Structures are given as structure tokens and as C-alpha cells.
Amino acid sequence: MPDLWLPGAERYPLSDTAPTDDEYPPKGLWHITWDKNASAAKPAPLVPFNNLVKYFTGAGKASAPHLLWDPFTGRVAQFYPASSRSKSVADRPGGTRTNRAGKVLIQVEQLFFPHCQVGGKAYATMRDTPAKGLGEILDWMRSWGVPDVWPMGAPTWRSNRDEVTWATRGGHYGHSQVPENDHTDPGPMPAWPGAKPSPLAPVFPGRGRFGPGKANGDVLRLGQQLVKRGFGKHYKVGPSRSWGEADRLNVEAFQRAQGWTGTGADGYPGPETWRRLFN
Numbered sequence: 633m634p635d636l637w638l639p640g641a642e643r644y645p646l647s648d649t650a651p652t653d654d655e656y657p658p659k660g661l662w663h664i665t666w667d668k669n670a671s672a673a674k675p676a677p678l679v680p681f682n683n684l685v686k687y688f689t690g691a692g693k694a695s696a697p698h699l700l701w702d703p704f705t706g707r708v709a710q711f712y713p714a715s716s717r718s719k720s721v722a723d724r725p726g727g728t729r730t731n732r733a734g735k736v737l738i739q740v741e742q743l744f745f746p747h748c749q750v751g752g753k754a755y756a757t758m759r760d761t762p763a764k765g766l767g768e769i770l771d772w773m774r775s776w777g778v779p780d781v782w783p784m785g786a787p788t789w790r791s792n793r794d795e796v797t798w799a800t801r802g803g804h805y806g807h808s809q810v811p812e813n814d815h816t817d818p819g820p821m822p823a824w825p826g827a828k829p830s831p832l833a834p835v836f837p838g839r840g841r842f843g844p845g846k847a848n849g850d851v852l853r854l855g856q857q858l859v860k861r862g863f864g865k866h867y868k869v870g871p872s873r874s875w876g877e878a879d880r881l882n883v884e885a886f887q888r889a890q891g892w893t894g895t896g897a898d899g900y901p902g903p904e905t906w907r908r909l910f911n
């Protein structure tokens with residue numbers, strides 16, 4: 633059996649362990665602690681790690697995850713063994729048991745809020761952090777069978793909670809992708825170190841395939857993927873092979889959901905937009 637406890641993590645075992653529903657595929661589930669509201673104009677210092685340890689072993693016990701991870705130092709605290717459910721998502725009566733729906737369902741609270749300040753620098757998303765220690769956490773999750781994929785796509789600030797995908801596909805999910813929940817964390821995540829690109833992800837066909845006057849299968853594929861990811865609201869009829877303003881507006885909405893602004897959110901897909909859309 634793989635390690636019940638992440639090697640190197642500090643252990644703060646909570647006593648109320650409970651089994652998961654192991655007829656479902658193995659999952660990782662990601663959060664940010666979001667314990668302060670800051671902004672680009674008004675960043676705020678990151679909350680001390682020990683405050684969160686105290687919270688999840690005290691007043692916040694009822695929503696404790698498996699792991700609390702500091703992406704700036706690599707420090708990790710663990711509250712439940714991999715074989716137990718943890719408690720960081722809401723679970724309404726009936727339907728999927730959100731904290732249990734996996735052979736394992738390993739939840740990680742990332743010590744982070746948007747525009748937190750560390751060492752004089754502010755960070756808008758988890759993707760901007762050094763993500764120190766992420767590789768070790770993923771290795772441990774892989775040892776429990778969690779595959780390196782985001783079945784609903786890599787998280788954005790927008791939610792997308794497809795119950796069939798959740799019930800049937802193993803891999804990583806954001807809180808923004810869990811049925812019966814309303815939180816939109818964790819936002820854009822760091823790229824998975826050591827992950828193989830999804831065999832389903834098409835190669836970026838080049839900027840020249842998109843824009844006014846262009847009509848081809850890549851425009852259609854782009855539109856279909858935007859709809860699948862919940863960014864299709866500007867289509868009146870649906871995606872087609874011909875580029876139109878609705879395509880541009882939907883791409884722009886997806887880019888803004890990554891936290892991008894200015895030319896980063898101009899509505900024309902580049903390689904990074906494409907990669908995030910299909911992975």
C-alpha cells in the first residue's frame with residue numbers, strides 16, 4: 633500500500649476519519665485558503681501557516697482538508713490519512729457524497745489568496761507562485777492512482793460542475809468544479825510538474841487560423857471547447873467553422889477568467905490560451 637501520510641509532511645491527525653466511496657475513480661481536489669480579500673491596488677501579507685494549522689485543528693475542524701500546503705516555502709501539514717475522507721467541500725443530502733466520491737479523494741488547501749504579498753512581491757494567482765513542493769505532493773497522489781489530468785479542464789475563476797464527469801473520471805478537480813458547491817477557488821493553478829500532456833489535447837494550430845475572415849475546422853474546435861468549458865454565452869446559435877465576433881468575445885471571457893488583462897485578453901487564442909483550454 634502507498635504511504636498514508638505524505639513523506640515529509642507535519643502530522644496533525646484528526647480523530648474522526650471515515651472511509652471514502654471507493655467505487656469512484658481516484659481524485660485530487662484543490663482549494664485556496666482565501667482567508668483575506670486583497671486587490672491589485674491593495675495587496676495584503678500572506679496569513680501565517682501556523683494560524684491555519686491552528687484553525688484546521690480547532691475552530692475550522694469541520695472543514696479540514698488532507699493537506700495544508702504553503703507554495704512559497706513548501707511546508708505541508710496533514711490532517712487526515714489518504715485512506716480517509718476529509719471535509720473541505722459542502723455536501724448536500726442526497727446525490728454525490730462530495731467529500732468521499734473517490735477511491736481516494738485527497739483535498740489540498742493551498743495557503744493563498746489573490747494579491748497576497750510575500751517578500752515584498754504580490755501574487756495574483758496560484759499560477760504565479762513558486763509552487764515549492766508541488767512535485768512531491770503530486771508524486772504522492774500518483775502513488776494513490778490519481779492521474780495527471782483535469783477532467784473538467786484546468787481551473788479558472790469560473791465554475792463548471794458537471795456531475796457526470798465528476799462521477800466517472802479520475803484526476804484533479806478544483807473546488808469550482810465540485811457539484812453541490814458554490815466556491816470558485818482555486819483559480820488558475822501552476823502547471824503540473826512531470827505531467828504528460830493529455831493525449832486528447834490538440835496541438836495549437838497557430839494564430840493565423842483565427843480571426844476575421846477565417847473559416848476552418850480549428851475555429852469550430854475552438855468554439856466547441858469553449859462551450860464545453862462554460863464559455864459559450866456569446867454564441868446565438870452555436871460554434872461554427874467561420875470566425876465571428878462571438879468567438880472573439882468567448883475567448884476574451886476565457887482569457888479574463890485566467891486573470892489576464894490588456895493584450896492578454898484580446899479574444900484571439902495564442903498557445904497558452906489553447907493549452908489551458910484543452911488541458
Ligand SMILES: [Zn+2]
Binds near residue numbers: 663720
Ligand atoms: Zn475551497
